[in-house]
Amino acid sequence: MIDRLPGEASQPLARAAIYACLVGTAMYFLAPLLVMALTSVKSMDEIRDGNLLSLPLEPTLAAWAKAWAKMRGFFWNSLLLVVPAVAISTAIGSFNGYVLTKWRFRGSETLFGMLLVGCFIPFQAILLPMARALGQFGLAGTTAGLVAVHVIYGLAFTTLFFRNFYMGLPDELIKAARIDGAGFFTIFWRIVLPLSPPIVVVCVIWQFTQIWNDFLFGVAYSSGESQPITVALNNLVNTSTGVKEYNVDMAAALLAALPTLIVYVLAGKYFVKGLTAGAVKG
Known part of the structure; x- marks a missing residue:
């Protein structure tokens, strides 16, 4: 069995940490866009009664x-x-x-x-x-x-x-x-x-x-x-x-x-x- 080089075992963990950071940053910046998109397809009654991130019960393009x-x-x-x-x-x-x-x-x-x-x-x-x-x-x-x-x-x-x-x-x-x-x-x-x-x-x-x-x-x-x-x-x-x-x-x-x-x-x-x-x- 070939031994791993020093630091090679930590590469997958480092890559996973980088991807997790990138995904978290993307979600942080996309959250306002998601709120805008969800709010735009809700009625005013649903906006008043629900919360910002809730999915529309009756989507409308009005x-x-x-x-x-x-x-x-x-x-x-x-x-x-x-x-x-x-x-x-x-x-x-x-x-x-x-x-x-x-x-x-x-x-x-x-x-x-x-x-x-x-x-x-x-x-x-x-x-x-x-x-x-x-x-x-x-x-x-x-x-x-x-x-x-x-x-x-x-x-x-x-x-x-x-x-x-x-x-x-x-x-x-x-x-x-x-x-x-x-x-x-x-x-x-x-x-x-x-x-x-x-x-x-x-x-x-x-x-x-x-x-x-x-x-x-x-x-x-x-x-x-x-x-x-x-x-x-x-x-x-x-x-x-x-x-x-x-x-x-x-x-x-x-x-x-x-x-x-x-x-x-x-x-x-x-x-x-x-x-x-x-x-x-x-």
């Missing part, structure tokens, strides 16, 4: 239907906001990263440093200047104005991500394309962009999450029917008129969180691959 009826317009507002904002900021960020790494010019490092400062400016610091600028351009209280705000604020992050990713691309690839007669835009469209899907996914997930979940810019720069879903959810939950409908509030909160959850489920593994491929290098 609260979901009511929540969707109240939040539908604001849901589409957020969608109309997040799609162009993410697309524009990602496109400009990729172009900036390409120029700042493969076509450097005098002052490029200074320009990048100025862009990088944008990553550290608090949202609250630009509320008044941005509101004044939107008013001067006639974009105050509009979805287009909110798109412009998120594009401007997101450029610092997308430029940083793409620049660090493109730092890992060999310069010889660009030089060879130049020798073959490829120009500035041809190299970008035919060579650099086809190599960029990992970092594009990183930027899309990052920007989508930030913009969809944003409340401060939404409440400051939108009004009335143009408000995003986060502002509408806050107004619904904090209303002081009528009976407090907890099931409707929970259903509305889940509706607001569903798009970001879907994005992470579908593209989460590509997000990790993009980060390890160079999004935080350089």
Whole structure:
């Protein structure tokens, strides 16, 4: 019989302890989500008489239907906001990263440093200047104005991500394309962009999450029917008129969180691959 090496006997116990810790942590963070899901399919009478973790006796989707009826317009507002904002900021960020790494010019490092400062400016610091600028351009209280705000604020992050990713691309690839007669835009469209899907996914997930979940810019720069879903959810939950409908509030909160959850489920593994491929290098 072969004797076990020192410490080998303790490996299964250590692995079991790690799994137990991970399962316990997951349950801790998933408990609020479970409470929200259970509450959203209960009637108000059952919510008053039961407890938070009790299973619904008569599950119903009435609260979901009511929540969707109240939040539908604001849901589409957020969608109309997040799609162009993410697309524009990602496109400009990729172009900036390409120029700042493969076509450097005098002052490029200074320009990048100025862009990088944008990553550290608090949202609250630009509320008044941005509101004044939107008013001067006639974009105050509009979805287009909110798109412009998120594009401007997101450029610092997308430029940083793409620049660090493109730092890992060999310069010889660009030089060879130049020798073959490829120009500035041809190299970008035919060579650099086809190599960029990992970092594009990183930027899309990052920007989508930030913009969809944003409340401060939404409440400051939108009004009335143009408000995003986060502002509408806050107004619904904090209303002081009528009976407090907890099931409707929970259903509305889940509706607001569903798009970001879907994005992470579908593209989460590509997000990790993009980060390890160079999004935080350089």
